[in-house]
Amino acid sequence: MNKVLALATMILPVIYLAQTSLESTTYFQQKVDHTIKVELNDMLHELDAEITTTYTNNSPKELSEIWMHLWPNAYSSGKTALAKQQYRDGDLFMYYAIAKDLGGIDGLDFHVNGSDVEWMYDEENPDIAVIKLNTPLYPGESLEIHTPFKVRIPSGKISRLGHVKQSYQITQWYPKPAVYDCDGWHAMPYLGQGEFYSEFGTFDVYITLPDNYTVGATGDMPAGSVDNDAEKLRLDAIDAETRKHLDEEDNDLSFPATSENTKTLHYHQENVHDFAWFADKRYMVLKDQVELPHSGRSVTTWAMFTSNEKELWAKSSDYLNKSTFYYSLWNGDYPYNHVTAVDGTISAGGGMEYPNVTVIGESGTDFQLNVVIAHEVGHNWFYGILGSNERVNAWMDEGLNSFNETRYLTEYYEGKDLGLISNRLKPKLIEKLDLDEFEYRWIDELSYLLPARLGADQPLQCHSDDFSSTNYGAMVYKKTAAVFGFMKQYLGEERFDKAMQAYFEEWKFKHPSPSDLQASMEKSCGEDLSWFFEGWIKTNNHNNWAVCKATETDNGLEVSIKNIGEHVSPVEVVAYNGDVEVGTAWVEPSEPGTKATVKINTEEATHVVVDPGRYDLDYDRKNNYSRTSGVLKKVEPLQIRALTRLEDGSKTQLFVVPTLGWNMHSGFMSGLALHNITVPMRDLEWYANPMMGVSEGEFTLNGTASISLSKGPWMARARGSRFYNDETLGWHLADIYYGKAPMHRLSFEVNRKFNQVVNSPWKSSLGYEYATRFGYPDEHVFTDNSTTQQSHKLRFEASKSNGDIVGFKQNIGIEARFYDLNLYEHSNWLPLPPEGIKDNHNLVAMLNYSADYRLNKRGKRIKMSFLCAYSHSLSEEGNFQLPTNGFGARNDVMGDHLLLERDAQDGLLSRQAPNLYGAMPIEMYAKTWFTSLRFDYNITQSIDLFCGGIVMDLDTLYEDYDAIMGMTYKLGILKFQLPLLSLTQNNESRLPLRKWTFSLNLRDLNPNSLIRKTL
Ligand SMILES: [Zn+2]
Structure with missing residues (x-):
């Protein structure tokens, strides 16, 4: 090979690489003036x-389309990306909206440039279009x-562009070029979550409207135009009038008649990306x-509000002034001339931001208005x-903003303890709930831990639409706020502060990326x-430090600690003498x-x-503490309290709850x-x-216990229970002769959840449970025989x-369970006692499967519901009969359910049936x-009509319907099912009301599921 050629082949790629890397790293920004x-x-x-x-093309490439x-x-x-996002979050307003909404x-x-152009809508999104340029737009x-x-x-109930009668919120309202940056075009449909990415430029907007409207808008009103000058005087007059009547009671929210005259207001603003x-x-x-703190420049603040929450808005100037001041102090001076907050009834969240002007929803309290x-x-x-x-980087605005918000509120209330919900709870209650030491910023940590402990947290660096709506708040807002608090x-x-101000100076009026912030x-x-x-930003790894040892040496205290978490992190260690801090490292x-x-x-x-x-x-935080001496x-x-408390890692917390219960035996x-x-929740x-129970003058010892360990999507749990009963297995008359005895049930289970994090409409889990049950009245008969029953499920x-079909939910369950039981053997019901015990293995x-479809707005x-079951014997005893009411096999043979009277033969309590998985409400085998x-x-909230059919193996013990x-009549955890009409296979009609059943899901009453359910 020719040397020169060889050199050229080596150099050319280098030049090419250098060029492409130069192209991709050189920052540029389009300018778009309107x-x-x-x-x-x-x-x-x-x-x-x-x-x-x-439109000015500052990119190094020519553009053939915009x-x-x-x-x-x-x-x-109801088919737009916004509508779909709303359905996914359970809001069906757009789906049922009528044309006028x-x-x-x-x-x-x-x-x-004055010429006709070809343009077309995006195939998928009617809110995106592309203009094909007749001639390319060259760089510069x-x-x-x-x-x-x-x-x-549209109706103000949908999102942020809208009107509520004659109150107008005009946002995201004009044809606007998408951002073109080094990654290309960022055309995106409007969504309620992660809305913004726009080009900076200058706006001149002329708004013509009836002259008795008051307008809050982006931009300054340049002097010189007749209407602008008159409007400024008008606003000053309204300000004076408002101050005069600020203390007066006024609940008039009616709209005055529209003036016949119009005015045209001109707004001008440079260096903004929206209007x-x-x-x-x-x-x-x-x-x-x-x-302003750094430049001393003066910024006008405007509050515009109706009488709806007038008494709260009376203090709004202070919130506007102080937030503008502190954000400037920490990040860099506000570069525009006014900050405006308007009172609006928008559906999408508490408030919404636009350059210079923000809209604030109903607040309820002083504190909340200040927050928003x-x-x-x-x-x-x-x-x-x-x-x-x-x-794509929602944490960079919602998150950094939330960090500043927490800092601002702590500053505004000057260390006055804001606590968790201090503006809502009475001081006495705060003390009682041990919340008096709770610092306001810990809400950010708590918001993160709630999903994290359920294994449902997500990395901050996710596409906005990939966050669940809960995580959009918990991760993007709160976790970011907490981790930047740590960084500070x-x-x-x-x-x-110096670092944040450097970022602000370097990137103001630009499009910074996460790596720009880092650099x-x-x-x-x-x-x-x-x-x-x-x-912290790119992963949802957990941080966890543990103290290993704290020893006093000749030259001070030596503390060894270990990073038992999942990512690289620094940490602070503090030494105390009692309550007094004596050193830190x-x-x-x-x-x-x-x-x-x-x-x-x-x-x-x-x-x-x-x-x-x-x-x-x-x-x-349970491993963050160590004394320097002692055992x-x-x-x-130790902290012992009634009911429960917020987790406090600095204490060993133990809670006591009084409990009551009843069952027949x-x-x-x-x-x-x-x-x-x-x-x-905790992992462990x-x-x-x-x-203690009292039955027929005798004391009975009963109870339940559980221990569980969760790790991300995995959960392992051991449970035990002991309750009295007179049940026998396969030999119904034993109780008459031998009375009651405690039944023990022990179980061990492992469960793995899938698809819990990603914003997928699917959720699934796979679980295994081993259960064993022992202790029967029958043991009086066969004291030398074990009658332990067990199952693997x-x-x-x-x-x-x-998913794609709005209002449609589906559930599917597949279960296989192996039963290893000892059952009594007897040739017939009498004589007593039965002849022996035999193993019975059954699968x-x-x-x-169930499919649930929502029919209307209300x-x-x-x-x-579809249910089918099959029982297969693995021993010579023959298979179980299958109860059709959802027990699975026999009559709750493994004691899965808490029944008021186990094995009840007649009377009220024999009507209890769990009716799981859409089972038919009549007990048959x-x-x-x-x-x-x-x-x-459902015909009302609490009454459902049902109908159904069942086909089964014909050789049954009882009648077959x-x-x-x-x-069905529902009353909390109690549900009655009343069969009104039935048709047996002999075409014989009858009134089967006497076969009514009820279900009572008592397992839901244990403290663990109660707390989990309320969260
Ligand atoms: Zn926000």
Whole structure:
């Protein structure tokens, strides 16, 4: 090979690589300037407008098309991406919306530089379109896009563009180019979650509307135009009028008549990426101003509100001023001239941010109004000025903003203890619930731990639409707030603020990415922060530190601690003498599994605590404590309380709950449940509930106990119970002769959940349970024979809801259970006693499927349930008969259910049946198999009609019904099923009401499931 050629082949790729990497790393940003003329028609709730957009291509590539957002079309039908997102989150308003509730954009006629152009809607999304340019737009060149447009303003109940009568919220309302950056075009449909990514530019907007409307909008009103000058005087007059009547009671929310005269207001703003406006004829106005901390420049603050929550809004100027001040102080001065908050009744969350102007929903309390105003004002920095891509990096605006919000509130209330819900609870109750020490910022930690302990947390770095709506709040907002709180604690306030201000200066009016934030902060601190961005942002790994040993040495205290978590992290160790802090030390960022030793220069420490301020989102704080001397060094001080409390890692928490119960043979029972179950749930939870019963003058010892260990999607649990009964297996008369005895049931189960994290409509789980049951009255007869029964069960369950078909839910369960039982052998019922005991091995397979369809807006439903079971004998004894009412095999032979009277032959209590998996409500026994199909239709909240049929193995012990009709009456955990009409296979009709049953799911009453259910 020729040397020159060889060299060229080596050099060319290098040049090429250098070029492409240069291309992909060189930051550029398009400039998009708009001039919009718009007129509001408040009779038809329409906008009539035209827009001219000057688009400047600052990219290194030529563009042959421009992608446009036509977001009002997100409201145009029940099939848009927005509608689908709402169904998934259980909101069916758009699905059932009528034409007048919906909205859209039309009348579009795009021209580029005055010429006709070809343009078309995106195939999937009516709120996206693409304009095909007649000639390419070269780097550095500009073009002008012009179109008229009409907007039908949708109902304010859907999302953020809308009207409630004549109160208008005009947001995301005009044709707007999608962002083009180094990753290409970012055309995206409007969604309620992770809305924004837009190009910066200058807006000139001329709004024509009846002259008695008050408008809050993005931008300044330049002096010089007659209407602008008059409007400024008008606003000052309303401000003066509002102040005069601020204390007066006023509940008038009616709309005054619309004025015949119109006005045209001109708004101008540079360096913003969006323009929103709000118009209402009822607005009162409070105008104020705030001096910025760094530049000393003055910013006007406007509050515009109706009399709906007037008494709360009376203080809103203070919230606006102080939030503008503190966000400026910590992040960099507010660069625009006004901050406006308007009162609006929007459905989508408590408030919404737009440049300069934010809309605030109904608040209820002073505190809540302050929270929402501060949060939305804060978005001027995180979303507005720092225009990150919220669809893919939502944590960069919602999260950083929430961090500042928590910090602002702590500052605003000056350390006055805000606690968890202190603005709602009475001080006495706060003390009683041990909440008086609870710090406000710990809510962020708690919000993270709730899903994390259920194995349902997600990495912060996820696409907005991949978060469940719960996790969008818990992760994007709260976890980000908590981890940046940790970062501030780690760097110290001064370094942290300097780093955030450096980020602000470097990236204001631009589109920063996560790596830009990291680079900016690292440059400012001169420190590698990849442990933070790799671990906390990109993964949902858990952080967990444990104290190994704290020993006093000649030159101070030596503490060795270990990173038993899943990612690299630093941590703070603090030494105490009683309640007094006597020394502190930081452990450098350390790999998982490493042990570190720190020296704390103190001689009088009594104990050490890892991260006592609760900054580092420690997954388990039960291993963060150690005394420096004595025995049981690592056992935290004991806290015994009634019911339950929030988890407190610095204490060994034990709770006591009084319990009551009753069943036929144990009698009335009372006892105390001891448990360690807190909020949030712990990985290791246990409870023990011994109960003393009195039956026929005799004392009975009863109770239940459980211990479970969860690890992400895995859960292992052991349970035990003991209750009296007079049941026998296969020999019904024994109780007459031998009375009652305690029945013990022990079980061990392992369960694995699937698809719990991803925003998939499917959820599924696979579980195994071993159960054993012993202790019968029969043992009086065969004292030398064990009558232990056991079973192995494998069950798979899956459910799908909020999938493609709105309002349609499906459940499927597949179960196989092997029974290893000792049953009495007897040739007939009498004589007594029976002849012996025989092993009976039986396999029962079961399949259940249900489909539930919501028929209308009010939640009327129809449900179909299918159940089939098959019993197969593995021993010579023959197979079990299958009860058709959902027990599985025989009459709850393994004691799975808590029954008021086991094996009741007649009377009220014999009517108790669990009726699981849509089983038919009449107890029958199929010889080897049965299949049933049933339909339920709810006529009221508590009454359902049902009908169904069953086919089974004909060789049964009792009558066989083929079809049943009846009704269900629901009362909490109690459910009555009343068969009204039945048809046997002999075509014989009868009234089977006497076969009514009830189900009572007592297992749901244990403290563990109660707490889990309420969360
Ligand atoms: Zn927000």
